[in-house]
Amino acid sequence: MVLLTRKIEFSASHRYNNPALSPEENQRIFGKCNNPHGHGHNYTLEVTVAGEPDPVTGMVVDLADLKKLLEQEVMKRMDHRHLNFEVPELAGQIPTCENVARVIWNLLEPKIPQGRLHRVRLYESPDLFADCFRNGAGRNGSAS
Amino acid sequence: MTALGYAGGDLKIELGRRYRFAASHRLHSAQMSDAENARIYGKCNNACGHGHNYTVEISISGDVDPATGMIANLADLDSFVQREIIEPFDHRSLNEEVDAFRAEVPTTENLCIEIYRRMQAFPLAKLERVRVEETSNNSFEYAGDEAVSDSDGAL
Numbered sequence: 001m002v003l004l005t006r007k008i009e010f011s012a013s014h015r016y017n018n019p020a021l022s023p024e025e026n027q028r029i030f031g032k033c034n035n036p037h038g039h040g041h042n043y044t045l046e047v048t049v050a051g052e053p054d055p056v057t058g059m060v061v062d063l064a065d066l067k068k069l070l071e072q073e074v075m076k077r078m079d080h081r082h083l084n085f086e087v088p089e090l091a092g093q094i095p096t097c098e099n100v101a102r103v104i105w106n107l108l109e110p111k112i113p114q115g116r117l118h119r120v121r122l123y124e125s126p127d128l129f130a131d132c133f134r135n136g137a138g139r140n141g142s143a144s
Numbered sequence: 145m146t147a148l149g150y151a152g153g154d155l156k157i158e159l160g161r162r163y164r165f166a167a168s169h170r171l172h173s174a175q176m177s178d179a180e181n182a183r184i185y186g187k188c189n190n191a192c193g194h195g196h197n198y199t200v201e202i203s204i205s206g207d208v209d210p211a212t213g214m215i216a217n218l219a220d221l222d223s224f225v226q227r228e229i230i231e232p233f234d235h236r237s238l239n240e241e242v243d244a245f246r247a248e249v250p251t252t253e254n255l256c257i258e259i260y261r262r263m264q265a266f267p268l269a270k271l272e273r274v275r276v277e278e279t280s281n282n283s284f285e286y287a288g289d290e291a292v293s294d295s296d297g298a299l
Contacts, residue, residue, distance in 0.1 A: 094213030127162040
């Protein structure tokens with residue numbers, strides 16, 4: 001089992017606001033992330049694919065295919081977009097790192113061309129990130 | 145908010161947050177002679193100590209609250225870490241000012257374990273692991289003694 005990780009960066013805006021809560025509660029819970037005009041981040045996404053290297057090509061997954069998939073599913077959908085208004089998969093969810101990572105997982109997992117999706121790590125800033133993976137996927141890539 | 149479209153179930157989400165503090169330490173074990181200490185710890189045994197800019201990475205897990213989209217409110221995590229880790233360690237001598245290191249050598253292995261011990265009291269999420277970078281070239285990780293097996297997800 002070998003893990004391969006591809007990193008991409010995208011920029012997007014978002015706002016944390018739950019319409020079921022009062023403005024005061026939103027402000028208390030989300031602080032400056034509740035600013036009515038939103039704000040943005042440079043996100044870094046690390047996508048890790050697990051598999052055995054193909055005996056002919058030596059690859060776990062063809063990086064060109066993976067790059068294309070990330071362009072199609074993530075960049076086109078999220079880069080220079082407002083996550084609250086322009087990403088239907090996030091409709092009704094607060095676009096936190098946790099939720100965006102899970103949406104990206106769900107977009108990518110069925111379409112990984114070779115191997116299997118092992119981990120999605122989404123950095124909202126260098127000091128804050130969320131990991132999404134299958135429960136029970138081993139630390140080194142093996143099912144456990 | 146209702147009908148959040150969770151895939152739920154067997155997907156696991158962890159949140160990682162990085163913090164920084166600067167502290168001094170000296171590696172010296174009372175159980176060894178001065179010569180042995182010097183041989184084993186080298187310049188880290190320098191009698192007057194030395195310091196590092198430490199980076200601490202805390203990973204937590206739990207259910208993502210549909211109302212907030214969060215495993216735990218970041219402000220709560222930040223204030224807990226500030227109180228339990230940053231204030232007691234930042235710009236301190238680990239040997240002289242942190243009780244745990246009166247008896248233990250303040251290697252970054254032991255520092256990891258001490259930070260893990262303190263973070264286990266965080267009431268709002270499950271602590272997954274603690275990773276400490278002593279320098280940009282040396283990092284250490286502790287996930288509790290049971291988690292040395294590979295059952296806790298992706299590295």
